[in-house]
Amino acid sequence: MKPRFLIIGQGLAGTALAWRLHQRGRRFLIVDRDVAQTSSKVAAGLVTPITGMRLNLSWRYGTLYPEALAFYQEIETLLHQRFYHEVPIVRLLRDEKAAALWEKRRLQPEVQPYLANPSPGPLVDEIFFANPHGGFQQQHSGWLDTAAFLAASREHFQNLGAWQAGEVVPESLGIEASGVVWQGETFEAAVFCTGWEAALHPWFDWVPFRSARGTVLSLKAETGNEPRIINRGCWLLPRADGSLRAGPTYELDFADSETPAPEALAGLDKKLRALLKQDFTVTSSQTGVRPIIRGHEALIGRHPGRPQIAFMNGLGSKGVLRAPWVARQLAEHLVDGSPVEAGLDLSGNV
Structure with a gap:
């Protein structure tokens, strides 16, 4: 053997x-x-077609996503558990510059298969979410309970x-x-x-590592039972128990893997308050280091x-x-x- x-x-x-x-x-x-x-x-295990400040289609998404989906579903069948959740992701645009960029990007043929058609209207419930610059809903997206x-x-x-x-x-x-x-x-x-x-x-x-420390929060907040993942400067992921995960921070300079810098947490708090119209309570946090080369x-x-x-x-x-x-x-x-x-x-x- x-x-x-x-x-x-x-x-x-x-x-x-x-x-x-x-x-x-x-x-x-x-x-x-x-x-x-x-x-x-x-x-958080997010799987997102259109990413980043430039609103580009993620690297080789048309190849990687079908293989990843089949991979996780095969293991779910074998282990009789569910890990991967197909969920729409709503991207709310940060500012007028991002909105102008999206007006061009959304017309590109490679982007079209990943956009909800028709787009829901209104995109989000503005009782709970601030959305001054519009956005779009993605499909063929979701998250893995890692x-x-x-x-x-x-x-x-x-x-x-x-x-x-x-x-x-x-x-x-x-x-x-x-x-x-x-x-x-x-x-x-x-x-x-x-x-x-x-x-x-x-x-x-x-x-050539350039890894980044990141923190994810667990929250309690009123979002109108929004089932989708919402992203504007940071993301909000609803869990089955009614809680939310939110993040991340992004720290390139760090001394250890477990202690986020206060300024990083303050930056995430600011983004959450710009997104959520209702107050929220942080119940816990987790920190790790993303391996980036x-x-x-x-x-x-x-x-x-x-x-x-x-x-x-x-x-x-x-x-x-x-x-x-x-x-x-x-x-x-x-x-x-x-x-x-x-x-x-x-x-x-x-």
Whole structure:
């Protein structure tokens, strides 16, 4: 029997890779530090076609979204749980400049399939939401309950004997011609899916990380039982229990992964008060660090100097959308030797 793959880290990246290997009947062991608050567990899991200040269609959305939807639905069927929720996302425009840009952008053919037609009118209930500059409703959008997805995946893999709590440090790995040895067992390859902390790893300190700390709040607020996700400067995500999640902050300079800067929280509070006409109460907050790699939507592949070591990272704030497709590319590379395309290839970015 062939040696297993050693997957280090069970965030969205490690979990997606494990499922892709599982679908191919390949053996693996996930080793995870089992930390309560990580970027993947904190993430809102939004899947949005039209994003950013420039109102552009998200990178390869027409390819990534159908694959992501099929991926999560297949796992839901297997585990008899629901994780992905298809929900319209309403984008309210910030100012007159954004409204003028949207007048041009909305006419582009690539954008049309993702717009609700006809657009609801009024777009939002202005008793609860401020909407001075208009906006639009998106379809083929939604959110993944990332915490539930990760927990259910962990339980499934644990029952298969393919998950254990622990930490893999460089000194504990033996690099041999046949693969990697860890705790006396030989693995075909060790795949690091450790998020932003890979920047601190001596094998990956050359990767151009520019990760960002982010905080998501839980709120109580009156929104007229609005079921959709509302975005204007920040997003509001309604939960089944009547609460709301709201965020995020975006901090490029940070000393730790868990303590948001007061000014970042103040900025989010200001955005929420500009969006919500009713007062709100913050009930809790969660903070994590998004793994972002400058100039790349993700990086995957084998280490250029140590082919027994592999890497999947840099999914950023769009990890839910990108992870299934990126993980399939990496699984094909590891199992079949398929080449990784240039923009995603770790070994081509030394």
